[in-house]
Amino acid sequence: MGTTGSLVDIDTALDAISRRVQPLPVQRMKLSAATGLTLASPIHTDQDYPPFDRTMMDGFAVRTEDLQDSPTTLNIVEEIAAGSIPQVGLQSGEAARVNTGSPVPPNADAVVMIERVQLSPDGRQITTDHTPTVGENIAHRGSGVHAGDLVLTPGMKLTPSRIAGAAAAGAAHVDVFRRPRLALIVTGSELVPVDVQPSGGQIRNSNGLSLHAQAVESGCEVIDLGVVGDDPKRLEEHVTGGLTADLLCVTGGVSMGQHDHVPSVLEALGVDIIFHKLAIKPGKPTLFGIGPKGQVVFGLPGNPVSCLVCFMVLVRAALARLQGRAADWPAMITAALTEPLPTSGTRPAFMPARLESTTLGQWTTAPVPWTGSGDPFGPAAGNAFIYRAANAPALAVGEPVDVMPTEWPPLFLRSEEA
Amino acid sequence: MGTTGSLVDIDTALDAISRRVQPLPVQRMKLSAATGLTLASPIHTDQDYPPFDRTMMDGFAVRTEDLQDSPTTLNIVEEIAAGSIPQVGLQSGEAARVNTGSPVPPNADAVVMIERVQLSPDGRQITTDHTPTVGENIAHRGSGVHAGDLVLTPGMKLTPSRIAGAAAAGAAHVDVFRRPRLALIVTGSELVPVDVQPSGGQIRNSNGLSLHAQAVESGCEVIDLGVVGDDPKRLEEHVTGGLTADLLCVTGGVSMGQHDHVPSVLEALGVDIIFHKLAIKPGKPTLFGIGPKGQVVFGLPGNPVSCLVCFMVLVRAALARLQGRAADWPAMITAALTEPLPTSGTRPAFMPARLESTTLGQWTTAPVPWTGSGDPFGPAAGNAFIYRAANAPALAVGEPVDVMPTEWPPLFLRSEEA
Numbered sequence: 001m002g003t004t005g006s007l008v009d010i011d012t013a014l015d016a017i018s019r020r021v022q023p024l025p026v027q028r029m030k031l032s033a034a035t036g037l038t039l040a041s042p043i044h045t046d047q048d049y050p051p052f053d054r055t056m057m058d059g060f061a062v063r064t065e066d067l068q069d070s071p072t073t074l075n076i077v078e079e080i081a082a083g084s085i086p087q088v089g090l091q092s093g094e095a096a097r098v099n100t101g102s103p104v105p106p107n108a109d110a111v112v113m114i115e116r117v118q119l120s121p122d123g124r125q126i127t128t129d130h131t132p133t134v135g136e137n138i139a140h141r142g143s144g145v146h147a148g149d150l151v152l153t154p155g156m157k158l159t160p161s162r163i164a165g166a167a168a169a170g171a172a173h174v175d176v177f178r179r180p181r182l183a184l185i186v187t188g189s190e191l192v193p194v195d196v197q198p199s200g201g202q203i204r205n206s207n208g209l210s211l212h213a214q215a216v217e218s219g220c221e222v223i224d225l226g227v228v229g230d231d232p233k234r235l236e237e238h239v240t241g242g243l244t245a246d247l248l249c250v251t252g253g254v255s256m257g258q259h260d261h262v263p264s265v266l267e268a269l270g271v272d273i274i275f276h277k278l279a280i281k282p283g284k285p286t287l288f289g290i291g292p293k294g295q296v297v298f299g300l301p302g303n304p305v306s307c308l309v310c311f312m313v314l315v316r317a318a319l320a321r322l323q324g325r326a327a328d329w330p331a332m333i334t335a336a337l338t339e340p341l342p343t344s345g346t347r348p349a350f351m352p353a354r355l356e357s358t359t360l361g362q363w364t365t366a367p368v369p370w371t372g373s374g375d376p377f378g379p380a381a382g383n384a385f386i387y388r389a390a391n392a393p394a395l396a397v398g399e400p401v402d403v404m405p406t407e408w409p410p411l412f413l414r415s416e417e418a
Numbered sequence: 419m420g421t422t423g424s425l426v427d428i429d430t431a432l433d434a435i436s437r438r439v440q441p442l443p444v445q446r447m448k449l450s451a452a453t454g455l456t457l458a459s460p461i462h463t464d465q466d467y468p469p470f471d472r473t474m475m476d477g478f479a480v481r482t483e484d485l486q487d488s489p490t491t492l493n494i495v496e497e498i499a500a501g502s503i504p505q506v507g508l509q510s511g512e513a514a515r516v517n518t519g520s521p522v523p524p525n526a527d528a529v530v531m532i533e534r535v536q537l538s539p540d541g542r543q544i545t546t547d548h549t550p551t552v553g554e555n556i557a558h559r560g561s562g563v564h565a566g567d568l569v570l571t572p573g574m575k576l577t578p579s580r581i582a583g584a585a586a587a588g589a590a591h592v593d594v595f596r597r598p599r600l601a602l603i604v605t606g607s608e609l610v611p612v613d614v615q616p617s618g619g620q621i622r623n624s625n626g627l628s629l630h631a632q633a634v635e636s637g638c639e640v641i642d643l644g645v646v647g648d649d650p651k652r653l654e655e656h657v658t659g660g661l662t663a664d665l666l667c668v669t670g671g672v673s674m675g676q677h678d679h680v681p682s683v684l685e686a687l688g689v690d691i692i693f694h695k696l697a698i699k700p701g702k703p704t705l706f707g708i709g710p711k712g713q714v715v716f717g718l719p720g721n722p723v724s725c726l727v728c729f730m731v732l733v734r735a736a737l738a739r740l741q742g743r744a745a746d747w748p749a750m751i752t753a754a755l756t757e758p759l760p761t762s763g764t765r766p767a768f769m770p771a772r773l774e775s776t777t778l779g780q781w782t783t784a785p786v787p788w789t790g791s792g793d794p795f796g797p798a799a800g801n802a803f804i805y806r807a808a809n810a811p812a813l814a815v816g817e818p819v820d821v822m823p824t825e826w827p828p829l830f831l832r833s834e835e836a
Contacts (some may be wrong), residue, residue, distance in 0.1 A: 031612060033695045035631040049795065051616050056721075056792060059675045081648060081677055082609030085618040100673050101720060101792075103619040146795040151795050160635060160769075161731075161824045164628035164722050165798020168621075172613035174443050177674050190501030190519050192448060195590035198469050200503040201521040203586075210582035213453040217578060230499060255518050259499055302519060303474075304582050311578075331827035333751060334779035352579075360805070361752035361820040374474060374519075375562035377467065380583025387778070402779040406579045406828030409749035 005278035010348055013288065014317055014327050016274050020290050021321040024178040031166050034158050034176050036219045038323040041175035043152040043166055049143035050418050055080075057137040060106035060117055060126055064134050067413040071129040073120075080105060095126055104138050111137035145169075146211040155325055167356050177324045182247035183221035187252040187262065188230040188302055206305045206376055207251045211300075218319050220247075226245060231257035239265055243291050244320055250314060252302030254285045262299045263287060271297050277313075279390070281308035281347040282373030286314065296322065302375040307352045309385065312404065329364045332387060332402040335363035341395045344388035352378035353386040355403050365403050383407045425697035431706065432716035432745050434692050434736055439710050439739040442664060448585055452576050452594050454637045456741040461570040461584055463551055466560035471522040473498075475555040478513040478535055478544055479526035482552050489547040492536075496522060513544055522556050529555035529703050563587075573743055595742045600638035601663035603656045605670040605680065606720055607647040624794050625669045627724045630717075632729050636737050638665075648677035657683055661709050664740060666710040667733060670720030672703045680717045681767040682706060689715050696732075697808070698793030701725035704732065714740065723789040727768045730822065750805060750820040753781035759813045762806035770796035772819050773803040783821050789815065801825045 008016075026040040033053045055061065066072060074095040080086050082101035089106030090096060096105045104111065110132035117126040147150055151169050158161055158176070166174060191205040192198050205227055209265070215222045223245050228238050230253065242248035253262035254276070267273060270292035277285045277297075281304040287299030296318050300307045317327035335355055357363045365386060370378025379385070387402045395401060426434075436745035444458040475480065479498070482828060484490060489634035492513040496611025498504050507524030513648050514523045522529065528550035535544040563569055574580055576594065609623040610616050619696060623645055633640045637812060641663050642687060646656050648671065660666035671680040672694070694717075696704045701724040705717030714736050718725045737747035753773055770788045775781045783804060797803070805820045 032627055032630070035634060041740075045795075047615065050792060051621065052619060054621075054792060055766075056790065058678070061613070079693045081608075082606055082645075083619050098756045099672075099677055101621065126767065139790060139792050143789050145795050157825060159801070159825045161726055161794075161797035161800070163631045164624040164726060164794040166629045167612045167624035168613065168722065168794045170615070170622065171796040172611075188500055188519065190499075194585045194588065197465065201470060201498070201501050201519075202520065203469065203472075204588065206582040206585035209585045211449055212450070213576075213578040216453060229501075239664070252519075257649045259517055260476070271691060272469055278541065285444070293498075304586065308579055309583060329778065331775065332779045339724045357749065361818070371561050372474065372557065374468060374472060374557050376579075376582040376586045377463075377563050379579035380570055385578070400779070405827070407577045409823070 008275040015325040021275040023324040037176035045169035049144040054139045055098040059114040073127045094240040153360035159358040181245040183242035246294040254299035281349040282308040304376040335365035339366040350385035352382040426537040426693040435745040441742040453627040455594035467562040473516040475657035477532040491545045539620035599663040601641040601660035637781035672717035688780045699767040701728040722794040757784040762810040770800040773802035
């Protein structure tokens with residue numbers, strides 16, 4: 001596979017994920033439970049939409065031929081509430097009161113908005129000087145889609161807009177790729193819980209909570225297996241448990257230290273290690289493997305920022321693939337720099353940054369203070385990572401740079417700080 | 419307030435929301451439960467970070483003064499696992515094996531990466547020709563932050579990156595604005611559930627499911643009050659229930675039809691109607707009010723696309739405000755058109771569109787086929803809305819246009835369809 005020195009490129013890594021990760025089984029479920037999951041079968045609508053000639057505005061259904069002279073007075077013969085069926089067809093000189101969503105009565109070919117008519121004092125006639133065009137304010141039966149039309153295609157994520165489309169099409173149940181189950185193991189004898197004051201060589205376990213949050217945000221069911229010290233026997237027990245999930249993330253223990261047992265434990269449990277060093281900064285020791293039953297396995301670096309970045313770039317791509325989608329680069333926004341950037345290094349790099357917009361569609365960015373992969377406070381102060389390709393040239397203020405937001409949607413118009 | 423004709427501008431509407439919607443009460447909760455909520459109090463770290471001089475790489479802690487000649491051989495006097503405390507300080511000619519995350523022993527001032535040393539066959543000595551700089555591969559105590567430093571500020575949304583920062587700072591509990599409770603009422607006698615085949619003038623209730631999905635996606639606890647026919651008495655009962663929530667969305671019944679009871683019922687229950695006609699297409703009849711206890715109330719149009727757009731533009735702004743953030747425009751991405759657009763109309767408009775990126779940071783867009791606000795299949799086929807200001811000029815292929823994604827993060831690199 002393509003490498004930079006002995007390191008695997010991000011493109012090569014994503015290709016490997018694309019090839020080796022298989023979509024999860026398809027599950028039929030209620031549409032109301034499927035938000036955020038990805039469609040596995042097409043949805044065809046079961047009827048014309050709208051299912052009848054439908055009024056688009058509150059007003060009066062009319063025959064346009066009656067309104068060629070101006071002003072004209074028409075007799076109101078009926079009121080058609082939404083949900084009811086017109087009782088009579090319009091004759092010459094007649095109108096029917098209609099409401100948004102109500103059926104247009106037979107013989108009517110336009111709806112005049114209520115704002116454009118004068119109602120007689122007895123409420124039985126209208127007068128208007130408006131000359132409507134044929135079809136005005138009417139959504140004709142089948143003008144949206146016809147019965148049998150394909151309205152949603154496999155691979156589409158069921159966003160609220162698509163839930164609306166599926167609902168209108170009558171898809172009370174949908175075929176989706178099963179929600180991924182993601183197991184988390186954090187390794188390291190130095191780790192203490194967040195509510196403990198570290199002493200000696202200890203440090204707080206920040207990866208456990210942030211990975212859990214990333215997994216939930218990515219739509220996973222999380223199996224949190226907690227913290228394991230640098231003990232290969234206990235690690236093996238935890239990994240065995242973790243391999244019951246669809247995807248296992250193990251943090252720490254993937255470097256070249258004597259206590260980095262993750263690669264050997266994974267191999268002992270039958271995990272095929274596809275790559276183990278990545279051309280990315282931070283995140284070089286990242287490991288990707290496939291378990292004996294097709295389980296997806298990531299060994300993520302223990303440094304908190306490496307862990308964050310590699311989840312965003314690689315684990316999310318694998319989760320997309322498990323959901324039947326492409327294992328692609330994360331989405332990026334182009335922003336204008338408000339501070340210069342130096343030439344970048346030999347590995348593609350992600351630098352904590354602040355991304356802001358004060359004008360519609362225009363984004364600015366600058367790095368936030370940061371001391372490196374072990375420092376979680378840079379990404380916490382920012383809301384994005386600036387992406388720099390390997391050996392990219394220095395950039396001046398105002399030049400464009402690609403930015404990966406950590407917050408969707410990213411900030412808009414004003415600063416989020418109160 | 420600023421209006422276009424008799425309609426309120428979007429800017430004016432957002433200003434009104436900013437002024438009239440008050441942040442929810444602050445609640446102290448476990449950090450692990452606070453993902454996605456917004457910080458109400460600053461977080462200061464309780465200790466230096468890193469809390470000790472920390473090794474950044476697997477390798478050997480050394481005294482740089484010992485390595486001025488090349489190659490040099492040093493005696494290994496100790497191995498310091500992550501989490502353990504160095505037992506001895508280095509003397510001249512000595513090294514200690516260290517792992518990523520382990521403390522640097524006294525007197526050491528650099529760490530040589532393991533890849534740069536040769537271990538003797540008995541494992542008791544290393545030889546290296548590398549001359550490290552002082553501080554190499556060491557994160558010094560307090561180099562990230564010092565005890566007492568401000569690391570997270572009020573108004574920040576607790577994304578996974580910020581959860582990591584808060585965890586490292588020892589914030590096991592955090593002050594956040596309470597999760598909003600959003601009540602939903604869908605009105606219309608014409609509505610039938612999704613699993614029912616509509617007949618006569620009936621239509622499926624697509625707003626119920628899509629609004630529910632939008633509310634969940636926006637981080638709300640949802641109180642779903644179901645469907646009410648066009649009956650003012652029952653509507654009043656439902657609205658009374660809905661006013662126990664922080665924010666109430668009522669769809670339908672806000673136009674000028676005879677069965678549009680929402681405004682009068684709201685007023686009868688003490689809701690102060692702040693605006694009721696908005697310069698937006700689709701979505702003109704949108705209503706915003708404030709209940710007697712400060713409850714936020716939206717009357718959203720019954721047409722499914724109007725309902726989607728007004729939630730994205732207005733309800734989300736109000737939810738941000740309830741979370742102590744600014745009530746701003748939705749985030750937009752600038753994309754190059756792949757199809758021309760005609761001159762736009764007199765109301766600012768949102769048109770269903772497809773937003774795609776096949777090159778890092780570069781986005782393209784085009785409208786999807788769509789017949790208007792009653793047609794939910796356009797937005798379902800797309801993944802965004804193109805925004806057009808009032809009376810905007812025609813645009814040619816390749817020209818930039820502002821796009822509001824309906825899916826975050828939006829599509830990247832390849833199409834989502836399988």
